Amino acid sequence: MANQYLSISCLPLPTYVQSGHVIFNPGERHPNRNNFQFFVMMFMVRGKLYIAEDDQKYTVQPGEMFILQPKHHHYSWKPMDEVTEYYWIHFSVIGDYRQSKEFKQLQSIIQVPSLHYYTPDITLFLNKHVHLTNIESACSVVKKIFQSSAAQNSVGFWQAQQLFIDLLQQVQSQTPAKSTTTILASEIQRYLRDHFDEKITNEKLGDIFHVHPNSITTSMKKTFGITPNAFLTKYRLEEAVKRLLSTSEQISKIAADVGYQNVYYFSMTFKRCYGLSPLTYRKRYNDK
The missing domain is CATH 1.10.10.60 (Homeodomain-like)
Structure with a gap:
């Protein structure tokens, strides 16, 4: 699993859009999409997902998190060979982001006056493809996000956003500092x-x-x-x-x-x- 990182400017913050749960049977494939406008964050429960982004092929296995970039070509490079289950989240980023083999500190698109001494420059670092030791906890939060979003009221909207930010904190790549x-x-x-x-x-x-x-x-x-x-x-x-x-x-x-x-x-x-x-x-x- 080659290390690839997503660096995302967090002023403004990433925004939760939608989430769900899917089960594929043997022989089925992930949808073939071009220029999908949102990030897709996946948390694998069982089976193997054979997914490609542009010309790069990946195999996502149980206990792993995987993230697809927006506005790229996503498709299955091989059909499912067993029952495959995962939770997914779509989220949007207004600010800058980069995918690369190392962390990239990014500037905010919001121009903050220099007199705002205590406004931090925040870049979120995420592994594109990583095994999570706390996959059960992450899936539990994704379920709560979906429940809050499905409530279709103002409280549910803010709860879903808040839980999503908590999830990002939970799965972000820790820096040595x-x-x-x-x-x-x-x-x-x-x-x-x-x-x-x-x-x-x-x-x-x-x-x-x-x-x-x-x-x-x-x-x-x-x-x-x-x-x-x-x-x-x-x-x-x-x-x-x-x-x-x-x-x-x-x-x-x-x-x-x-x-x-x-x-x-x-x-x-x-x-x-x-x-x-x-x-x-x-x-x-x-x-x-």
Whole structure:
């Protein structure tokens, strides 16, 4: 598997367009496309995909991620010889991007005045074809992206975009400059955002990331200045606010959707943070 990298300018950010899941039977082929306008990101579950981009042939196997560039010729160079299954995402990039054998730092197409000292120049680096050690986690996020997108409402749109950015962070190629503590903290933070509606403890996080539970708290505090529990509470309440102001769902449903099984505890935590009960907050700030 020859190393090829996609370098993508992230100001503005890549944008999620659509996602899905496909199963091919033996003898079938991937669609033959010319000048398709979106990137295609694939996460292989089983089988083998024989895919070509222009004159370059690839074989994508289980546990691997593969990315097709937009506006190139994509086709099967060989039909499937077994049941083949993968998840896919289409995404769009307005800024500059390059595919090459090495990382390329790219400039933003947005002209940022020099007085904006703290606006970073961000280039996203992705392996075009790589084996992922966390393929199950990646597929789990892709499923959530699809569910949010399929909801067909304003909350679902923003959730899908946010989850997509989290996915890019999860699969990006790490640069040597990042310390192990920073990498761990970033992975924990992403996990908390992607699984905020589930029951999460430091012990569970320790098992997931194969470190002592104390290291979970230490890395988060050192990198972001906040404990995992405090971050999770803050994130859950922010998600609750989105739902309070953009839907008419009952308070009990919103509480359950953001990870609180006890609606009274949710209301108490919400009031401690915002100074108002969820119902009063909705009545005061809802523009509808």
